[in-house]
Structures are given as C-alpha cells and as structure tokens.
Amino acid sequence: MAFNCKQRLRDNIEAIRTAFTLERERRAATPEERALLQKYCGFGGLKCILNPARELTDAVHWAKSDLELFAPTAELHRLVRGNSKDDTQYKRYVDSLKASVLTAFYTPKEITDTIADVLADYGVRPARMLEPSAGVGVFVDAVLRHNPDADVMAFEKDLLTGTILRQLHPDKKMRIDGFEKIEKPFNNYFDLVVSNIPFGDIAVFDAGFQRSESFGRRSAQKAIHNYFFLKGLDTVRDGGIVAFITSQGVLNSTKTSVRDELFRQANLVSAIRLPNNLFSDNAGTEVGSDLIVLQKNLRKTELSQDERLMTVIQTDTKTNLTDNAYFISHPERIVHTTAKLDTDPYGKPAMVYTHEGKTAGIAEDLRRMLDEDCHMRLAMRLYSGAIGQAGERKAVAVEAKPEQPAMKPEATITARTEEARTEKPQPIEEKPEIEPRKPNYQAGVQLSLLDLWG
Incomplete structure (x- = not known):
C-alpha cells in the first residue's frame, strides 16, 4: 500500500x-x-x-x-x-x-517478525531483551511472540511516541529517555539487543565514552548510529546478540575506527543490505539501510576474512562509488530485484536498490539470507554457554575486561584511512556500588528497577 x-x-x-x-x-x-x-507510525515523512x-x-x-x-x-x-x-x-x-520528522522511519512488521523468527529458530529466545530506540515497540512485539515472559527494557526518546509505547506495554520497562541514559549496571546484562536505530550526524554525549582511551569509542559520539552500535554491544552479555537495522553510514564510512572497535569484541553473524524502498509504505521515503547482526565474544583473538572485509572501504575510480568491501565481495547479500547507479541524499554516487516484491518480497529474501548466515556463523554454544555462566555470578555486577588492541587486516587487503589507531587497552571499570541480586532463570524471576536500585 x-x-x-x-x-x-x-x-x-x-x-x-x-x-x-x-x-x-x-x-x-x-x-x-x-x-x-x-x-x-511516527512523523517521518510528514x-x-x-x-x-x-x-x-x-x-x-x-x-x-x-x-x-x-x-x-x-x-x-x-x-x-x-x-x-x-x-x-x-x-x-x-x-x-x-x-x-527526519528520524522516525518505522520498520514494517513483516521485517521485524522475520528477524525475530529466524533468531528464535536458532534458539535465540531471550530472557532479557533491550530495545534502545523502540518507537511503538514492533521489535518488542516480535520477540515477545516467542517468549512472552521475557524481561524487556525499551527506550524511546520521543515524548509522544514514548507515551504510546507505555500504553501498549504497561507490564514492561518502557523508558521515555535517550539510550545514553541507561545505567552502568546494565552492561553485560541482556541476551538480545535489537532495534531500528536512529542515524545521522547527531552527536551523543556519554561520559564513559568521552573518557575512553579508545579513539573508536570517543569518535562514535559524533554519529548516533555508531554510538548505538558500541553502546548496544556494551549492554549485551558475552555470547549475546546485537541485531540492528541501520543506515549504510555504519559500513560505508571511510572512517573505520568504529568498525575496528566492533569486531575486536564481537563476531559477525550477518550483514545484509536492504533495498531503498523498504520504508516506502510506512514513511514515504527511500533510504539505504543494512541489517547487521553481531555476537559478543570477549575471548576473541582474530578477525575472520569477512570481518576484515567489513573494515575496508573501496572506491571505484571510474564511477567514484565508495562501498564496503564486504558487499563488493558478497553481492548475493543485497536484497533487491533491480539496481542502478544514482546519488545518495548528500549528492554522492551511490547504488540504489529496489525490490519489486515490496515488503512481502523483501521479507522473504531477508529470511532466506539471514537463515543461511545464522546457520554458518551463529555460535550457539557461546550463546547458550554464557547463559549458564551468567547464573553463576551476580547479575549485572560484572567487571569489564581490558580491550585487546586493534587487529590489522592482512596485507592483501588495504584499508584507506587516515585515522589514528594508537589505541591503548581500556582500564578495568569499577564495580557498581550497588550489586543487584543473582538471576534465577529457573524460577522465572524478573528483575525490576526496584531490584536494581534497592
């Protein structure tokens, strides 16, 4: 329609x-x-x-x-x-x-259901879920279909949208606030973080990021989509999943420090480029976006070949088209029926992909691609094993491990970037003064904010 x-x-x-x-x-x-x-449906496009x-x-x-x-x-x-x-x-x-008006482009229900369904098929039915930019909660609804008792926390900064979100989910933790306001005890807490995150050169101030010795974390504050990725990865536990729909600016940026930071502590599960007409029916706009699914892995020692590709940007000298090397090497991971060379909203050369099957056709192709990627890369022993480990330690009160130095791509792949990468390991964060109670998954007990803050 x-x-x-x-x-x-x-x-x-x-x-x-x-x-x-x-x-x-x-x-x-x-x-x-x-x-x-x-x-x-928000006021994007109005x-x-x-x-x-x-x-x-x-x-x-x-x-x-x-x-x-x-x-x-x-x-x-x-x-x-x-x-x-x-x-x-x-x-x-x-x-x-x-x-x-510029940021509220709501994801079609068919797409959110597809993502939740495929993850659930592989056993990702989170006991604890976070939605950092919830809108009216379409991702929340999709995940709750598979686990109605999940402990859900969602953020929505827009006041009117947040009011509606609370009325739709009165029994869940719906917070009318920015994601940057999430408290430190929720680091390493959630099983799944999933959202259609905001995008653009919107700056976000986070004191923890500002103090970081990592250039990638400090620079992520300059663009809200980069910030959401790193912050989302902070909040998910080891083995947990981050699944974000985001603008192509995350993977197509020539500034690679944020992607280096992501793949230092997370494994790539899936990266799928979505067609420009994904939001046409809901918001009357055509914009390029990607689905990126990561699995946190704090014991990671090296990058895979595909992860190295994702840190690289290539420019075609004939067309001046700049694109992520991953999609150049894997065009089969682009959901589309037609493609043409055009320009992006900023007037730069860009490929414009459309799908003649509209939302239903997009969802069908997305399901197939995401299923193939999860079958190949999702480490369920890591996901399930970390759940058991979480039951052995105090919920939320986990010390952050020092970050490993950035790993450079092999000599056969060159990343063209002029950014400084002289990053030092992160200092170990102190435990919060208030240590929340131990989780009891068997008893089905859910933590409330009152539990966390006494």
Whole structure:
C-alpha cells in the first residue's frame, strides 16, 4: 500500500488522543484502543507538521500541495496543547515531534517478525531483551511472540511516541529517555539487543565514552548510529546478540575506527543490505539501510576474512562509488530485484536498490539470507554457554575486561584511512556500588528497577 500522508496523519492523531485519554483516566487500553495505538507510525515523512498551523492565517505560508494537511496538522497542535500542563510541556512535545520528522522511519512488521523468527529458530529466545530506540515497540512485539515472559527494557526518546509505547506495554520497562541514559549496571546484562536505530550526524554525549582511551569509542559520539552500535554491544552479555537495522553510514564510512572497535569484541553473524524502498509504505521515503547482526565474544583473538572485509572501504575510480568491501565481495547479500547507479541524499554516487516484491518480497529474501548466515556463523554454544555462566555470578555486577588492541587486516587487503589507531587497552571499570541480586532463570524471576536500585 502506497504511503498516504493524510491517512497516516489521521492515524497518528487518533493514537495520540487515545494515549492522552488513557493517561488521564489511569486505565489500561481496551482491545479497540490498542488497535488505534498500534496504527501510530511516527512523523517521518510528514514534513507538514514543521509548518505553522496555530491560526487559520498560517495557511498562507503553506505550499498548495500540502494544504489538504493544514486542518489535521492544526488539529494535532490543538490536541497536544490541550493535554499539556503548561506552555513549557507543549513546547517539549512540539520539539519532539519536529525532531522525529527526519528520524522516525518505522520498520514494517513483516521485517521485524522475520528477524525475530529466524533468531528464535536458532534458539535465540531471550530472557532479557533491550530495545534502545523502540518507537511503538514492533521489535518488542516480535520477540515477545516467542517468549512472552521475557524481561524487556525499551527506550524511546520521543515524548509522544514514548507515551504510546507505555500504553501498549504497561507490564514492561518502557523508558521515555535517550539510550545514553541507561545505567552502568546494565552492561553485560541482556541476551538480545535489537532495534531500528536512529542515524545521522547527531552527536551523543556519554561520559564513559568521552573518557575512553579508545579513539573508536570517543569518535562514535559524533554519529548516533555508531554510538548505538558500541553502546548496544556494551549492554549485551558475552555470547549475546546485537541485531540492528541501520543506515549504510555504519559500513560505508571511510572512517573505520568504529568498525575496528566492533569486531575486536564481537563476531559477525550477518550483514545484509536492504533495498531503498523498504520504508516506502510506512514513511514515504527511500533510504539505504543494512541489517547487521553481531555476537559478543570477549575471548576473541582474530578477525575472520569477512570481518576484515567489513573494515575496508573501496572506491571505484571510474564511477567514484565508495562501498564496503564486504558487499563488493558478497553481492548475493543485497536484497533487491533491480539496481542502478544514482546519488545518495548528500549528492554522492551511490547504488540504489529496489525490490519489486515490496515488503512481502523483501521479507522473504531477508529470511532466506539471514537463515543461511545464522546457520554458518551463529555460535550457539557461546550463546547458550554464557547463559549458564551468567547464573553463576551476580547479575549485572560484572567487571569489564581490558580491550585487546586493534587487529590489522592482512596485507592483501588495504584499508584507506587516515585515522589514528594508537589505541591503548581500556582500564578495568569499577564495580557498581550497588550489586543487584543473582538471576534465577529457573524460577522465572524478573528483575525490576526496584531490584536494581534497592
């Protein structure tokens, strides 16, 4: 189904209205109200909400092509203003809405279900799951289908989206905050971290990253997608899985220090390039993205050949097309039916991939590729063995091991980068003053924030 701006805006308005009603009446959603909440798709692709719409005279500033959206946009602002306790809160809501226009591209349910299904087929049914950029929780829903009792923590920075997320999952730990606010005791804690993470040159400040002696960790703060990868890997336990849909900026960047940092402490499970029309129906936009699945391995000693490829960038001198060496060597890992040389949003040469089968066709090809990759690379002894080890030590209160120095690619592969790589091992982090209780997987006990903080 093609993206319909007017219908999407209407769905969002009704979802927000329902969430405000539930908060005001302090009750759980009925099945009909849950259906309304689940239609919320964020404001990615709805640039009309950036226009002034407080008074009727504001319509003169709108483009003719957007005038049909003026009335629902004005309704949206009246709804938010009427449910704000003061002008300050209203401004926070509006700022949050505007910020989401460029970043809120929700993953189709068929894709999230495919990722969760394949991982579950290989025994990855996490007891502890983290979603660092949850939206309305489509990844949470997908994982809970296989383990309804999973202990879930999710972050959503957008205020209105976070409000809806809490109403959809009142029995889980839904936090309206940025992922950088996760507490240190949750390092090495989760079995699975999965998300469609934000992307762009959005800086994130993290005191731990800022103090790090690793150049890769310090530089990751400059781009939010790089930060989410390294932070996500921090929070997953040894043997656990990080599965992120992200922009091509993670693998296509000529700055390789972040990828060096990732593969120093994690094994590549899968890297699949997704077609540009993946988000066409949900957000009316075409953007290149990748699915990257990693498995944390703190005892890793060397890089595989494919991991070395992923740290390398190659540029075609004829087309000036810069791409990750992994996809040049493995074109079969690109989900598409057609491809053409075009430009990216920044005007640089880029390959544009599309899939004529739309969402259903994309999900089918993704399932096949991800299944093949998991069969070949997912180390279930590492995943399952680390679960048993986690039961022997205190939950969460784990000392971080010194990081190993970066491993250089073999001489046959050259990474063109001018970045400094004089990195020293990380200092051992101190244990948190409060040590949470031991996990009891057999008893099915779930830790709450009250457990962690006494």
